[in-house]
Amino acid sequence: MVMQQRYGAGPDQIDAMKTADLRANFMVEGLFTPGRIGFAYTHYDRMIVGGAVPLDAPLTFGDGADVGTPLFFDAREMGIANLGGPGWIEVDGQRFALANRDVLYIGRGAARVVLGSDGAGDPARFYMNSVPAGADIPHRLIPRAEAKVLVLGEAARSNQRSLAMYIHPEVAPSCLLLMGITDPATGSVWNTMPPHLHERRMEAYCYFDLDAGDRVMHFMGRPDNTRHLVVADGDVVLSPAWSIHMGAGTGPYAFVWGMTGENQAYTDVAPVAIAELC
Structure with missing residues (x-):
């Protein structure tokens, strides 16, 4: 297991x-290495993002050395989304089967997590978000069919999309983690429109299902001082509370969003008009 660090930066x-500096501070690349677990500890609300691609042999974690506790989950919870082929996860011996787009919530207190693929030829691709937790909530599998889906945007503005809530008070409770998956509709390219700020929460985006030659142009920064990141399949963008976030793809794509902070109020945002950006 490899744990990278992201120390954070302010808008100034x-x-x-x-x-290269923007990418080093606000992106995590290379999480989905076959046969390995990779994590990045961010200093944005202490969120950890991770990726794992088990092949013939399962992958295991649970030690807490990198987070300063005896076990990883002594004071943490986690959501794991399967973005690849069929696989399974065992939490202290309890096995959950995950198809593509299924999500597993792991509550505080777990000791050992084992990740496996049904077949190495079409391996599972597990993406993980972990945040500090102050409550004991049971582990729960949230199949794709149980997510709450919202249809947002307009085809005429190229931003129609479906937003599936998985770890959310209306679907599956957690202490402080929110997690879901957004898919732009066919012919739409923009996500998270209009852009907005949520000063009381940070967010991480994992872009996936991009063809090798496609990219997402992810916009960040203060509304009056924007920057962009060019993002490939499997890259993760860290969005601090002070930054806007929106993106447009050169081809079909999707992304997992994960959030944590002061509350779980998804609508606690401050929209920014496109005409105000510069």
Whole structure:
């Protein structure tokens, strides 16, 4: 298991950043390495993002050395989305089967997590979000069919999309984690429109289901001082509370969104008009 670090940056620092600096501070690349678990510990509300692609042998984690506790889940919860082929996850011996787009919630207190694929030829691709937790909530599998789906945007504005809530008070409770998947409709390219700020929560985006030659142009920064990141399949963008977030793809794509902060009120946002961006 490899744990990277992302120490964070403020809005007054991005003017001095070149492209490589922006990517180093606000992106996590290379999480989905076959046969390995990779994590990145971010100092944005202490969220950890991770990826795992088990092949013939399962992958295991649970030690808490990197988070300063005996076990990883002593004071944490986690959501795991399967973005690949069929697989399974065992939490302290309890096995859950995950198809593509299924999500598993793991509550505080778990000791050992084992990740496996049904077949190495079409491996599972597990994406993980973990945040500090102060409550004991039972583990729960949320199949794709049980997510609450909202249809947002307009085809005429190229931003029609479906937003599926998985770990959310209206679907499956958690302590502080929110997690779901958004899919732009066929012919639409924009996500998270209009852009907005949520000063009381940070967010992480994992872009997936992109063809190798496609990219998402992810916009970030203060409304009056924007920047962009060019994002490939499997890349994760960290969006601090002070930053807008929106993106447009050169081809079909989807993304997992994960949030944590002061509350779980999905509508606690401050929209920003496109005409106000610069």
